[in-house]
Amino acid sequence: MAPVPISPLKIGHIDDVQELRKSKSKIPERFLRDITERPTLVTPESSSSLSDIPIIDFSKLSKGNKDELVSELVRLLTACEEWGFFQVINHGIELSLLDKMEKVAKEFFMLPFAEKQKYPMAPGTVQGYGQAFVFSEDQKLDWCNMFALGVEPKFMRNPKLWPTKPENFSETVEAYSSEVRKLCQSLLKYIGMTLGLKGDVLNEMFGVAVQAVRMNYYPPCSRPDLVLGLSPHSDGSALTVLQERKGSSIGLQILKDNRWVSVQPIPNALVINIGDTIEVLTNGKYKSVEHRAVTHKHKDRLSIVTFYAPSYEIELGPMPELVDENNTCKFRRYNHGEYSKHYVTNKLQGKKTLEFAKIQTNNSN
Numbered sequence: 625m626a627p628v629p630i631s632p633l634k635i636g637h638i639d640d641v642q643e644l645r646k647s648k649s650k651i652p653e654r655f656l657r658d659i660t661e662r663p664t665l666v667t668p669e670s671s672s673s674l675s676d677i678p679i680i681d682f683s684k685l686s687k688g689n690k691d692e693l694v695s696e697l698v699r700l701l702t703a704c705e706e707w708g709f710f711q712v713i714n715h716g717i718e719l720s721l722l723d724k725m726e727k728v729a730k731e732f733f734m735l736p737f738a739e740k741q742k743y744p745m746a747p748g749t750v751q752g753y754g755q756a757f758v759f760s761e762d763q764k765l766d767w768c769n770m771f772a773l774g775v776e777p778k779f780m781r782n783p784k785l786w787p788t789k790p791e792n793f794s795e796t797v798e799a800y801s802s803e804v805r806k807l808c809q810s811l812l813k814y815i816g817m818t819l820g821l822k823g824d825v826l827n828e829m830f831g832v833a834v835q836a837v838r839m840n841y842y843p844p845c846s847r848p849d850l851v852l853g854l855s856p857h858s859d860g861s862a863l864t865v866l867q868e869r870k871g872s873s874i875g876l877q878i879l880k881d882n883r884w885v886s887v888q889p890i891p892n893a894l895v896i897n898i899g900d901t902i903e904v905l906t907n908g909k910y911k912s913v914e915h916r917a918v919t920h921k922h923k924d925r926l927s928i929v930t931f932y933a934p935s936y937e938i939e940l941g942p943m944p945e946l947v948d949e950n951n952t953c954k955f956r957r958y959n960h961g962e963y964s965k966h967y968v969t970n971k972l973q974g975k976k977t978l979e980f981a982k983i984q985t986n987n988s989n
């Protein structure tokens with residue numbers, strides 16, 4: 625067997641949260657958040673903190689008549705400009721495929737710990753089973769087990785990390801990712817239309833897009849008021865597509881007007897969010913919105929998240945069409961591969977990662 629490379633990172637022991645839950649032991653200190661970071665939870669009394677993010681009917685974009693297309697594009701523009709998050713209904717992906725994806729993801733997390741450990745996420749990397757974005761011993765941990773895989777282009781795949789169990793896992797991820805890829809390409813085309821861009825500029829600019837899938841499993845937690853399921857962050861992708869397993873607890877929260885509000889997923893819909901790349905390309909017209917996940921005392925939660933981003937070779941910056949004297953250039957040009965490296969080598973910390981590309985001005989926000 626090849627020697628395991630020794631990581632220079634000192635990240636300490638990372639407990640597996642499903643195993644912690646099984647052993648009914650006290651929540652380790654590393655999961656307990658400082659008072660300023662603790663979540664606000666949705667209770668029946670505080671349902672006003674539930675947010676109705678915009679709903680986009682994809683069939684009106686793809687198959688609607690001219691009036692339907694125009695009115696849905698206006699809704700899409702508002703969703704991107706004011707929310708950075710929306711839910712897509714009638715997305716055209718077979719519901720049986722979504723169910724299959726949920727099934728294999730849940731079955732993977734339910735495997736014995738020893739089986740899942742055959743696909744370890746090495747410290748400082750983001751693929752495999754474990755906890756990503758941990759870089760030091762004193763960093764707080766998330767109440768989440770992750771399993772992440774690079775999917776496209778094929779060079780992103782590490783075959784040793786694609787599990788043999790459950791049966792059909794790999795072919796399901798393949799089929800699912802191919803459908804989600806088409807949806808992302810269509811959404812990018814319509815987003816381009818909301819920006820008044822001629823032709824399919826965004827897809828053409830992206831080259832062979834990078835695509836990764838991450839399954840996040842949040843077991844119930846005895847003290848959901850003291851831990852976070854996933855630390856606040858914006859996604860480094862262009863678009864992110866999130867599917868939630870039916871019957872999951874509410875968990876996704878977005879930062880809207882400086883308040884954390886919970887997203888109530890619609891069954892069979894997909895939640896889409898704008899990532900850092902679109903914020904840069906649109907010179908901040910469409911912003912990547914900070915989000916996090918919270919846990920539940922009695923219910924578990926599973927989310928399946930696809931990150932869709934430009935090829936690593938692509939140089940990008942604000943599109944000239946979106947820069948003028950009233951909207952001066954907010955980001956420098958950079959290589960997406962470099963941004964990706966920067967993103968995965970820093971802890972999740974709100975929108976801090978995007979500072980990589982920001983042109984600092986006295987009044988920049």
Ligand SMILES: COC(=O)C(/C=C/C1=C(C)CCCC1(C)C)=C/O[C@H]1C=C(C)C(=O)O1
Nearest residue numbers: 750772773774836860861931933963964967
């Ligand atoms: C919270 O965001 C992420 O975890 C994330 C990670 C994506 C990746 C994998 C799970 C495995 C393969 C590498 C890759 C970095 C794509 C977000 O993805 C974004 C961030 C950047 C940058 C990007 O290109 O996609």
Ligand SMILES: O=C(O)CCC(=O)C(=O)O
Nearest residue numbers: 838840875876917927929
């Ligand atoms: O599980 C969720 O709701 C959030 C997941 C997420 O934001 C991510 O994986 O980047």
Ligand SMILES: [Fe+2]
Nearest residue numbers: 857858859915
């Ligand atoms: Fe995210």
